[in-house]
Amino acid sequence: MVERYLQEQIDEWFKRDYRETFMERIERILEAETLFGKEEGAVGYGHTLEYVLSGISVVIREDERIAGAVNMRIPDKAEEERITAVYKKWWDMPTEERHKKILFYYSEGWLKCRPYWFPSFGHLAMDWETIIGKGLAWMCEKAKRGLDETCNEDQKTFLEGTILCYEALERFIGRYEEEAVRMGRRELGETLHQIAAGPAETFAQALQLLWLLTLVLQKVCGCGVLNFSRMDQYLYPYYHRDVEEGRLTRDEALRLLEEFFFKNNEIMVQTDHMSQEIETTAYTLEVAYDDPNYLILGGKNADGSTGVNELSYLMVEAAQELGLRNPFLVVRYHEGIPKDFWKCSVRAMRDNTTLVLYNDETMIPALKYFKVEEPEVYDYGFFGCNDPNIPAYEGGLRQVWINLARPLELALYQGDYPLGNYDEASEDCEKDAGKETGCQTGNERERECQFDIDDRMTGLMTGAYYGTDTKPLEEIHTMEEFLEEYEKQVTYLMGEFRKGFEMDLQVEQKCTMNKMRIEDCFLKGTIENKVTWTEGGTKYHKIVTQGCGVATVINSLYAIDEIVFRKKEMTLTELAEILRNDYKGQEFLAEKYKRKIAKFGNDIDEVDRYAKIVTDIFIRAVDAYNGSGYLYQMWPTYSTDRDFTTMGYDVGATPDGRRAREPLSENQSPAEGTDLSGLTAMLNSVAKIPFEYITGGPLNVRIHPSAVAGEEGLDAMCALFETYMENGGMQLQVNVVDAETLKKAQEEPEKYRTLCVRVTGYSAFFVEMGKKAQEELIRRTEQAV
């Protein structure tokens, strides 16, 4: 049971108006621009942080054990307009200019509220263990010692900036201490006194320091999407000692954790920060300041022992009791993981706790393949949408979505982009579509880089992409030959991306010297090397390279093999022509290819073999543009995030029956509604992807609550997931679906063909059930809620 005072806070939080925002920060930041915006990079940064921290309220609520909150309010219309005008002034400029100020920026919503002289994108893990183990003063001393050694001007400015930050943080915590004392909260005052400068000595102190730091990072610096990394590991010594010495009980620890978890939610507005099309999200003045955090549990240690300990259980319990969305728990599976912890985690998943599973047995080999070394490889974790992360050893987010369906069509059209003249162009153009030249303008195809700067900055491949010249289809006589052409196109696009990335990096290195970010104070290597992580201070620099549409590509390749090479129903040239015309006049064929050619996700080896073929091609292409010549290494994942729809929009018809502009397959899932052979069959198919080369990405699984009800259902779910991991699966996240989904399934049955439900003593596909039976099931589900 969640404690009453906390439950009340949670209830209040759910009622909060989405327009409430951290106006104190915004006001101070706007003032800081005139005061410090023109100072030397890192120093201006430090002064800004100091200025904001000294001006925002310190908030301690009655009853709470962990201090730290922000005052929010609804701005009036005039304020709103003024702020929006400033944002516009900051960022309304060509992308080339933006790039020089901020590097990578992910999306417009994210960019708009970020001060250009006070940047951070978060998406990383700090060296939490050192922060709580040594304290802020120790870290500050280290930077000061650095200043005493020989430094060039840049290094000096950088270190001075970090020192300003550490000291500002110490003073900020000091203000909290004063407030606690004023309120007569002696014990809390002592905790705050200790951690203002010194290391944490107890479990409660460690959580307090982590929280105040998180509050500042996320709400003041915009450094969100934090990976708290393996918290059950680095907090365990404190927990253990406190319990041994009688300072703490298990229950008290649970309550502290629940408070800490809730605070991670409380700082977010009740909107889906990724859905910028929704009014509530579009409104917020602080999109970038409302990100979730991640926390890693269990997993294998470098010495081979399990990381599962009492805290791992407590953290799952806390998350399950709260039932909120933040933090996002990742439980790391390894061979021999304690059975009861596995069950505890799966039970939470069944309860729709925000908890996902990752497999050490594929992740660690994959990261090692991409040159992550021991022992830190054992501390791997995630942030954001399943992006892998080595805590403390690397800075923030760089990512690119490699749309694997694009090279497929480039191989079909010898490098030409099929939608370029299909949609926008005139009648004449359409008539010409089949001709080799089409209406394509030669210079576009030979542009400087296929990834233009906007795409490089946001990571998405939008609009037209052209490929390299590959063999005319008449000269391709076997599937293997076609695959060679496909690989040439994949490799070409990867090379184009690398080329663009390196061009950007040169600009960055010229324009971003001294542009420190708050995380530079808390990573391994930045202070030691006296240089920001963006300039190379940390050991690792990665580009999350997200392979997208994998099932669409697998299905399409298999379909080509079937139609052209095995059944010889038509030539490759004829097929390409039909696809280029988006099955126009051949709609029947689209339906046929969609349903009558076997699909990935049904445990059919002839289809699933393409999972390995596609992955091998993808990895060889990545390898071709990785290596010691580059600062940033690409780490491939299979993850579309939520962009499978936007990515599909730029892809023409595919041989799996997918029409032009329809969505691609999502993440690692089979294409929508095509896995019809049961959950085990689906998992068997996905497990055929050679995940020992893939460093992340989600597999979404929907299960109806009734299929996993009761103790037997839970045992089945545990066995199901463990077997998947044993079979070489990488990741699992489940939705145990509710009545609302079932209603949507009634409206759009095609999209929910695979939803498996238990009727009473057996299971059935929901959309295959009669309307009346469906209604009954929906009503029953609602009763159960």
Next chain:
Amino acid sequence: MQELRGKIFNIQRFSVHDGPGIRTTVFMKGCNLRCRWCHNPESYERRTQIRYFPEKCRECGACAVVCQEKIEVRGKVRQNADRCAGCGRCAKECVYDALVCLGEERTVDEVMDIVVRDRKYFDRSGGGMTVSGGEPLLWPEFVRDLMARAKETGIGTALDTAFAVPYEAFEQVRPYVDLVLLDLKSMDEKTHEQFTGKSNARILENAKRLFSEGIRTQVRVPVIAGVNDSTENAEMLRDFLKGYDCVEEVRLLPYHNMGIGKADGLGMRMEEFSPPDDERMEKLREILKR
């Protein structure tokens, strides 16, 4: 010699309600009971049938082109569907999946190729293969061979039967059955005959024999309001099972109307019953608590 084939209308993977653990359930076609509440009316007939989904159909006419009986769809109705010989060509041709073939002849090898794929899931969960129906014991040789092969492979087996067959049919498969899922619909002979079309005398006699042989059994009762949800029926069942330790569990499965929609697509009509309310179910469970 021609290889033995059985007619199967569905192979369901990740089946978690037909015996312990994660299972693959093989549904044999054909039944000798006609339970009026049946949730699998497609299993009544031994012959292959075509199920029609009017909401998916676009009346493209492709089915009629390949049909030997010239059955065509007009106005979302399969005209002269009674002439259908169940050759299944139309279903192969239908790109909208509006026609689905129920009942395909498969060899033991073909079935096992699918079953063994989930072997690791069975092992970890204590699951295995369940053969259900229809009435699987109408296919005694095939089921015997299939189960024998499963056992050889180290896969546990369960047989889901209504048992209205000669006991000899069961004796053929008995050596390869780990668990029997026995459906007992009503203890009252008249009610049984009225609602299933057959007396329960042979079923009960077979059940006694089964129990006396000490074969692990789970008894399953579909509970239909006003048909078999009386206190008397539950008490008779309780007394009937008394003293047989091999009956591990009695499961009461409340009625649902799933069969109605399926029957529509087969050109059949099923009447609608009601499930008992929760209170009633609880009462029956209480009586049968052993």
